[in-house]
Amino acid sequence: MARYIFITGGVVSSLGKGIASAALGALLQARGYRVRLRKLDPYLNVDPGTMSPTQHGEVFVTDDGAETDLDLGHYERFTGRPANKMDNITTGRIYKDIIARERRGDYLGATVQVIPHVTDAIKDFVLDGNEEFDFVLCEIGGTVGDIEAMPFMEAIRQLGNDLPRNGAIYIHLTLMPYIATAGELKTKPTQHSVKELRSIGIQPDILLVRADRPIPVEERRKMSLFCNVRETAVIQALDVATIYDVPIAYHHEGLDTEVLAAFGIDPAPKPKLERWKHISLGIHNPEGEVTIAIVGKYTGLKDAYKSLTEALQHGGIANKVRVKLDWISSEVFEAEDPAPYLERVNGILVPGGFGERGAEGKILAAKFAREHDVPYFGICFGMQMAVIEAARSLAGITDADSTEFGPTAEPLVGLMTEWMRGNELEQRAREGDLGGTMRLGSYHADLAAGSRIAEIYGATDITERHRHRYEVNRAYRERLEAAGMIFAGMSPDGLLPETVEFPNHPWFIGVQYHPELKSRPFEPHPLFRSFIAAALEQSRLV
Template identity: 90%
Template sequence: MARYIFITGGVVSSLGKGIASAALGALLQARGYRVRLRKLDPYLNVDPGTMSPTQHGEVFVTDDGAETDLDLGHYERFTGRSANRADNVTTGRIYQDIIAKERRGDYLGGTVQVIPHVTDAIKEFVLEGNEDYDFVLCEIGGTVGDIEAMPFMEAIRQLGNDLPRGGAIYVHLTLMPFIPAAGELKTKPTQHSVRELRAIGIQPDILLVRADRPIPAEERRKMSLFCNVRPTAVIQALDVATIYDVPIAYHNEGLDGEVLAAFGIDPAPKPQLQLWHQVVDNIRNPEGEVTIAIVGKYTDLKDAYKSLIEALQHGGIANRVRVKLDWLPSEVFEKEDPAPYLERVNGILVPGGFGERGSEGKILAAKFARERDVPYFGICFGMQMAVIEAARSLAGIAKASSTEFGETDEPIVGLMTEWLKGNELEQRAAEGDLGGTMRLGAYKAELRQGSRIAEIYGDVEISERHRHRYEVNRAYRERLEDAGMIFAGMSPDGLLPETIELPDHPWFIGVQYHPELKSRPFEPHPLFTSFIQAAVERSRLV
């Protein structure tokens, strides 16, 4: 029977509930338990797919095509278990399902209410499909006291009673701020947050307290007393240099032991943390450094590229080098010469994105990398811009563009209207809904024998996650290949270009999919490992 751990947050948002949940899941997994992590998001959007990256951050895509919260990326990276659409739900999706049932008459004319209908739907989501797991960790988005989160809080309160005795515990993540004028860490925000939680009927079993300095024993005793929590269950969560140090830090503070004690598991299996120590050692003791320029349009909010940042770090771990990121807004290159910005870097990466803004700057970045032999990695939109650049500069197609930017005589990139998903034909209309209508999830691709990318993968058949609605037009394939750009990867039916490369370049690869979504600290994605290796070689030449 699965045991449930509910993780809530208080005082302020952005405390790192996702990392804390992922780290706890990794610690339980290191003790031999089977773990599942799920995220309950209180916002009314059905999913984050149509939300601006500058508001919500990255949209994480699962193998089965779900657009989910970025915390699911942390869950995957820390546990190695692939998430699916059943691991993330929003208020919008809950209400959408309930309203659909009401319209069908499933409620037999009864009044549909938050309690019990909404809370029952949330509980059903939490409990479904957990037969094969020892622990299910459920992170509740938002902050205690938010009106949007109230149905979720009520649902997990009810689950505390519905489940067998000892079947669920509550972990509450709070902030203990340091007040410089007083020279003290303050417990009052945590006390108020726990009081808010207890007012709705939830008594936390464990307090995980974020702080920027060690919490004195007296303050921990005070929080234990006022929050009705065992002294050993007040766990300090101090800032660390890398997120991959969090599981080790939490274990040293006793978090996983306290969780198992709350469930009455004694003696507990000893954790195997050697891999975590190895990863952290590689990060702390690099043998060199490379600088990678990320030329994007959402560079003001790094969370928009969260998986990308981590995948680059994984490539650094594999090569035992520190990866320094130089964030460059692509619009700058439309006003200024990119050379002064890019001459000092060892590699250039143009990530995914949507819309015309900044696209010409990304094209110029691809041109600089091609002409100066700088390693170039184009992901999704970054691949499309590299193809447009090659069409203009190498194939002589001066008006090469994308239909995403408006009507064009030379649609090098165009809107996909249909594609195969398994044995089924997916179709989309240009004027259709935006949400959930892209080519989403894992699709297979076939790589050309002898190509560089096939050599990197060590295989000619791959499966990667996609998130796009525009595609390179294969009608231009022959002209581009005659000019020197190779279409090294295609969809199995031969209709959709998946990867491009320049064989005569030190390292120039574009991919239509998002390889960063499948990279792990223990298993870095081969493309990022190879890209960083090329950057290391470039650094030795400069």
């Protein structure tokens, strides 16, 4: 029978509940337990698919095509278990389902209310499909006291009573700020946060306290006393150099030991943490450094590219180098010469994106990489812009453009209204809703034998995750290949270009999918491993 761990947050947002949940999941996994992590998001959006990356951060896509919160990316990277659409739920999705049921008459004329109908729906989601797991970790988005989070808080409170004794515990993540003028760490914010939590009927079993310096014993004792938590269950969560240090740090502080004690599991299996120690050692002891320019449009919020930055770091781990990121807004290149920004970098990466803003800057970045033999990695939109650049500069198609930006005489990139997913035809309308109308989730691609990308993968049949509406137009394939750009990967039906490359370039690859979503610290994605290796080679030539 699964045991449940509910992780809540207080004082302020962005304390790292997602990393804490993922790290705890990894620690329990290291002790031999089977874990599942789920995210409960209080916002009214059905999913984050239509939310701005500059506000919400990255949209993480699962194999089954769900657009989810970026924390699911942390869950996958730390545990290696692929997430699915049932691992993330929002208030919007809960309400949408309830209203649909009410319209069908499923409630038999009853007045539909937050309690019990909404809370029951949340509980059903939390409990569903957990038969094969030992622990289910549920992270509640937002902070205690948020109005929109109240149904979720009430639901997990009820679950504490519904489940068997020792079937659930609560971990509360708070902030302990340092007041420089007083020279003190302050416990009061944590006290108030726990008071708010207890006022709705939830008594935390463990306090995970974020701080930028060690918490004195007296202060831990004070929080234990005023928050009604065992002193050993007041766990300090200090800042660390990299997120991959978190599991070891939390184990050192006794988090996993305290969790198992709260469930009455004694003696507990010993953890096997060698691989985490190996990763940490590699990150802190690099044998070199490379600089990668990320030319994008959401550079103001690094979380918009969270999986991407982690995948680059994984590539660095694989090559025993530190990866230094140079964030450049693509709009800069539309007013200035790219050369001063790019001539000293060892690799250029143009990530995914939507819309015309900054597109010409990305095209210029691809052109600089091609002409100066700088390793180039174009992902999704970055591949499309590289294709347009090649068409304009090499194939003589000067009006080459994307219909995403408006009508064009030469639609090198266009909106796909139908495609095959396995044996099923999927269709989208040009005027349809934006949410969930993309090619989403895992699709197969066939790689040309002997191509560089096939050599990198060591295979010709691959599966990767997609998230896009527009596709490169295969009608231009012959003209582009005659100019030197090879279509090395295609969809199994031969209709959709999946990868392009320049065979005579040191490393120039574009992919329509998002390989960063499947990279893990223990299993770096082969494309990122190879890209960083090429950047390392380029650094030796400078």
